[in-house]
Amino acid sequence: MRALLVVNPSATTTSARTRDVLVHALASDLKLEVATTEYRGHARDLARRAAESGTTELVVALGGDGTVNEVVNGLLHEGPDPERLPRLAVVPGGSTNVFARALGLPNDVVEATGALLDALRDGSERTVGLGLAGGTPGTEDEGVPERWFTFCAGFGFDAGVIGRVEQQRERGKRSTPALYARQVMRQFVGETHRRRGTITLERPDEEPLENLVMSIICNTAPWTYLNNRPVYASPQASFDTALDVLGFTRLSTTAAGRYATQLLMSTPERGPRGKHTVSLHDQTRFTLHSQVPLPFQMDGDHLGVRTSVTFTGVRRALRVIV
The missing domain is CATH 3.40.50.10330 (Probable inorganic polyphosphate/atp-NAD kinase; domain 1)
Structure with a gap:
């Protein structure tokens, strides 16, 4: 071969x-x-x-x-x-x-x-689904090239954290859970849209979901790892389905602490939950619009700021040796 x-x-x-x-x-x-x-x-x-x-x-x-x-x-x-x-x-x-x-x-x-x-x-191999994200027609991000992602994307808070981590790594800091924890706190303190979000999620033939503070798009579970501990934002997400979405409509100090605890304690059977959470499973196509530019990341790579991103879940996209 x-x-x-x-x-x-x-x-x-x-x-x-x-x-x-x-x-x-x-x-x-x-x-x-x-x-x-x-x-x-x-x-x-x-x-x-x-x-x-x-x-x-x-x-x-x-x-x-x-x-x-x-x-x-x-x-x-x-x-x-x-x-x-x-x-x-x-x-x-x-x-x-x-x-x-x-x-x-x-x-x-x-x-x-x-x-x-x-x-x-x-x-031994399997064929996995992947996520695809690109600019949205009719918006200022219309010309942004499409890009594939393997396990997650983020629009808003988590992407801002990743951007801060990348800045620290460029200064010679090592990527550790402690570094991420510090940047989470700094992003939270500096976040100006925690109580009323600027993001709207639109799907074909569905009512829009408005006022999201942040959104995490998962192509598989776990969402990430803290050393050897898996963290499940969307426990149902799978390489065999389309995309899952976890969003929050409020991130007050109390709510943020509760959802952070739920993420840390998440399992393959249970992720974050509550009246300010939005959880969607197996979504083939949707668009996230923001009233203000927000940070955007894919597979842990900070890609700058966007006001609109269209996502597509593509089943059986690539063969992988496992």
């Missing part, structure tokens, strides 16, 4: 030695080409060329969720076609690795490599 290994040399939890071990292990079973990313978006370009070549059967992403997101967007540049496109494999090398862990893969490079080799020998 002809394969491309896309390596992010800046991945948080990998070293040159572990990369060498991975390359050696994969090369023993595959006709392997190795490419190291050199700039933001490089993994996307490499995966796109692999998809267009017609000869690459597998693309392996070594890195965090951002690297995986770029690879997925490169593979699906011309749209989903699971039977034609190369399959995707993931070796987690980031700080959180939500997509890989949601697939049931080990969160250790060596163990994940062993699991990958076993899956390849057994022919």
